[in-house]
Every structure is written in structure tokens, then in C-alpha cells.
Amino acid sequence: MKPRYLLRSMIHHRMAASLTALLIALAFTLTTGLVFAQTATTPKLDVPYVPTPQPIVDKMLDLAKVGKNDVLYDLGCGDGRIVITAAKERGARGTGIDINPVRIQEAKQNAKDAGVADKAEFKVGDLFQSDFSKATVVTLYLLPDINRKLRPQLWKQLKVGTRVVSHDFDMGPEWPPEKVEKIGGKTLYFWKITPENKKSATALAQLSK
Numbered sequence: 001m002k003p004r005y006l007l008r009s010m011i012h013h014r015m016a017a018s019l020t021a022l023l024i025a026l027a028f029t030l031t032t033g034l035v036f037a038q039t040a041t042t043p044k045l046d047v048p049y050v051p052t053p054q055p056i057v058d059k060m061l062d063l064a065k066v067g068k069n070d071v072l073y074d075l076g077c078g079d080g081r082i083v084i085t086a087a088k089e090r091g092a093r094g095t096g097i098d099i100n101p102v103r104i105q106e107a108k109q110n111a112k113d114a115g116v117a118d119k120a121e122f123k124v125g126d127l128f129q130s131d132f133s134k135a136t137v138v139t140l141y142l143l144p145d146i147n148r149k150l151r152p153q154l155w156k157q158l159k160v161g162t163r164v165v166s167h168d169f170d171m172g173p174e175w176p177p178e179k180v181e182k183i184g185g186k187t188l189y190f191w192k193i194t195p196e197n198k199k200s201a202t203a204l205a206q207l208s209k
């Protein structure tokens with residue numbers, strides 16, 4: 001091959017190699033970017049989103065006798081319906097916590113639409129990392145194992161007399177409910193935090209040291 005053609009062929013080879021490297025880098029960036037975007041917008045849920053039907057929400061609030069002096073926390077609040085109903089129908093203040101930012105955006109909009117944005121607050125957060133010690137009422141619609149995992153935190157954080165209502169799931173044999181109500185194929189459980197619960201929380205904290 002003449003030196004001129006040899007040089008041209010070498011240049012073509014180099015350009016093709018550089019182009020391939022560029023394409024690989026671009027594909028890598030797009031893929032990792034996509035994976036990052038997906039993990040950033042889809043948090044790991046301990047419980048899937050299933051909203052409590054409105055008649056059951058009303059019954060949960062009845063069971064806890066929610067009134068205007070209450071501070072209600074819904075842990076895993078979904079679209080905010082329990083906190084919003086407590087604010088709108090009973091005059092209570094409330095906070096909803098959900099790990100999914102999409103749910104919190106919906107809840108904030110629903111509170112605005114219902115005219116209770118001043119009483120109903122919503123925060124993105126993991127319920128296991130949250131401070132709900134100001135609550136006088138806690139509502140839950142989680143799962144049996146998540147309720148049990150949460151139990152020591154409820155005992156530790158909540159004041160004596162705070163009411164806890166759970167839709168469909170109990171807290172295990174270590175914490176039998178004070179009341180159980182059945183409505184339309186659903187079961188509601190009710191507890192009140194007692195001085196014994198606080199002692200158990202202290203004992204558990206000692207054990208884990």
C-alpha cells in the first residue's frame with residue numbers, strides 16, 4: 001500500500017475507534033442516569049399504597065373519638081384522606097407522613113382543595129425514622145409485620161393516653177387491643193398507650209444497650 005493510502009486508512013481506524021468509545025460512554029451515562037432517576041423517584045415501600053375507603057376512615061375517627069383538640073398522625077398517609085377528614089369534619093390538626101413523594105404531593109393538593117391546608121400538614125419521610133411524639137391519635141393502615149416492628153416506637157414515643165387505631169391489622173399477642181370493631185368486612189383495632197407500655201419501652205431500650 002502507498003504511504004498516502006496507509007495514512008488515510010490509519011486515520012479512518014482511529015476515528016471509528018473514537019466514535020465507538022464515545023457511543024459506549026454515552027450509552028453508559030444514559031443507563032446509569034436512568035437507573036439513578038428510577039431509584040430517586042421510586043422509594044422502597046414497606047407497604048403498598050391501598051387507600052382506606054371513606055366509610056372506614058369515618059369509623060376509624062369515631063373509634064378514636066377524634067375532636068378539635070386532637071393532633072392526629074397518619075403513618076404512611078397515602079393521599080392524606082385520614083388527616084384531611086379529621087381536619088375538615090372534626091376540627092383536629094394533623095400530620096401525614098409518607099415515604100413516597102408522589103403521595104405527599106397529592107395529599108398537599110387534596111388538603112388545599114378541601115380548604116384545610118392550615119390544619120393538615122404532610123411530610124415525605126420514613127415512618128421508622130419519624131418523630132410522632134406530639135400525637136394524641138395515631139392511625140395506621142400498614143401490614144402485620146410492619147405494625148409489630150413499629151410497636152416499640154409507639155410505646156417509646158407516645159404519651160400515656162394517646163389513642164392508636166389500625167385498619168385491618170393487629171399488633172401481635174404482646175399488645176392486645178382494647179377494642180375490636182368489624183365493619184363491612186374490615187376489622188378496626190384500638191389501643192390506648194398505658195404506663196405499662198412506657199415501662200416496656202424502657203425495658204426494651206435497656207435490653208438493646
Ligand SMILES: C[S@@+](CC[C@H](N)C(=O)[O-])C[C@H]1O[C@@H](n2cnc3c(N)ncnc32)[C@H](O)[C@@H]1O
Pocket residue numbers: 044045046047048049050051052074075076077078079080081082097098099100103125126127128140141142167
Ligand atoms: C396501605 S397505604 C395506607 C394509606 C393511608 N394511610 C390510608 O389509610 O388511606 C400505606 C402507605 O404507606 C406508605 N409507606 C410504605 N412504606 C413506608 C415507610 N417506610 N414510611 C412511610 N410511609 C410508607 C405507602 O407509600 C402507602 O401510601
